[in-house]
Amino acid sequence: MGIITVERKVLAKNDAIASELRSKFEENGVFVINIVSSPGSGKTSLVEKTIEHFNGRVNISVIEGDVQTDLDAQRVAAYNVPVVQIITNGGCHLEANLVKDSLVNLDLIPTDLLIIENVGNLVCPAGYDLGEDMKVVVISVTEGDDKPLKYPKMFMNSKVLIINKTDLLPYVNCNIELLKSNALKINPELKVFETSCTTGLGIEKWCDFLESSI
Amino acid sequence: MHELSVAENIIETVKQNVPTLEMAHVKEIRLKLGEFSNVVADSLIFAFESLKDEYNLNNSELVIQPVKFEIECSECGAVTSNKYGMRECAICGSFNTQVLSGEELLVSEIELID
Numbered sequence: 001m002g003i004i005t006v007e008r009k010v011l012a013k014n015d016a017i018a019s020e021l022r023s024k025f026e027e028n029g030v031f032v033i034n035i036v037s038s039p040g041s042g043k044t045s046l047v048e049k050t051i052e053h054f055n056g057r058v059n060i061s062v063i064e065g066d067v068q069t070d071l072d073a074q075r076v077a078a079y080n081v082p083v084v085q086i087i088t089n090g091g092c093h094l095e096a097n098l099v100k101d102s103l104v105n106l107d108l109i110p111t112d113l114l115i116i117e118n119v120g121n122l123v124c125p126a127g128y129d130l131g132e133d134m135k136v137v138v139i140s141v142t143e144g145d146d147k148p149l150k151y152p153k154m155f156m157n158s159k160v161l162i163i164n165k166t167d168l169l170p171y172v173n174c175n176i177e178l179l180k181s182n183a184l185k186i187n188p189e190l191k192v193f194e195t196s197c198t199t200g201l202g203i204e205k206w207c208d209f210l211e212s213s214i
Numbered sequence: 215m216h217e218l219s220v221a222e223n224i225i226e227t228v229k230q231n232v233p234t235l236e237m238a239h240v241k242e243i244r245l246k247l248g249e250f251s252n253v254v255a256d257s258l259i260f261a262f263e264s265l266k267d268e269y270n271l272n273n274s275e276l277v278i279q280p281v282k283f284e285i286e287c288s289e290c291g292a293v294t295s296n297k298y299g300m301r302e303c304a305i306c307g308s309f310n311t312q313v314l315s316g317e318e319l320l321v322s323e324i325e326l327i328d
Binding site: 002003004005006007008009010011012013014092093095123124126127149152153156184185186187188 | 216219220223224226227230231232245250251252253298299300301302309310311313317319320321322323324325326328
């Protein structure tokens with residue numbers, strides 16, 4: 001029988017669902033961001049601050065991904081936006097089929113911006129397309145300036161880098177200029193923002209950029 | 215730890231390319247694995263070995279073909295590599311480069327026993 005040439009991406013099934021989702025988002029005029037980071041970088045706080053900033057001017061829906069609990073969905077629901085929680089039960093990342101299933105509970109027609117908050121993990125979510133327009137990687141200054149070099153794929157595959165918790169810079173051993181330059185060495189096209197979800201610093205710049213992308 | 219689901223996807227690809235009755239005749243499944251694919255080869259082989267009997271693939275072996283991270287410089291045209299995945303041209307130092315390879319995760323060939 002010999003050799004069968006295949007040359008097929010292992011994640012082709014995920015990619016096919018993702019491209020189906022992308023068409024669906026486009027048809028409904030929905031801009032989609034996929035927020036990725038390690039646990040505790042401030043993804044949910046960033047989602048809250050973003051919703052707060054737009055204050056209803058942009059119609060936002062949210063998909064929350066976590067290994068367990070709907071704590072994040074509860075936080076986001078307090079802002080009166082539609083939110084769906086995906087619990088992966090141990091899964092370390094969201095896959096396109098999970099997003100597809102969760103859309104049953106979301107109305108895309110009135111949505112301008114769909115925010116997908118991925119499972120906190122700086123490794124696996126990098127490889128899975130969810131049909132988003134862009135991946136946004138969040139890193140907090142408490143994680144240290146070397147992380148882009150240690151977890152390069154997440155930075156390779158993202159369009160935006162948000163450096164969060166900048167209010168803690170005086171207390172932690174993190175050189176923010178080095179952090180930025182490390183990230184840009186991995187991905188020179190990254191658009192970088194600095195934020196503090198505690199003081200609100202930098203949120204406006206990030207949201208202005210986001211609004212201009214929608 | 216998503217190697218198990220990657221292994222399941224590899225088997226799925228084999229199922230799509232090999233008739234059910236031929237599954238036991240699969241000898242090698244060759245996988246192109248980029249240096250920055252975020253998949254651990256040893257864990258992937260372990261996951262594949264744990265699953266293969268279930269799918270009649272007991273005679274098969276998953277063979278990893280590593281693919282190096284390579285970038286092409288838009289300034290000087292050189293094709294170079296960087297062990298950390300940095301986009302810096304090793305010849306002229308420019309970051310105006312394009313990634314050529316290193317993120318692959320694909321089944322390239324399936325070899326059947328004659």
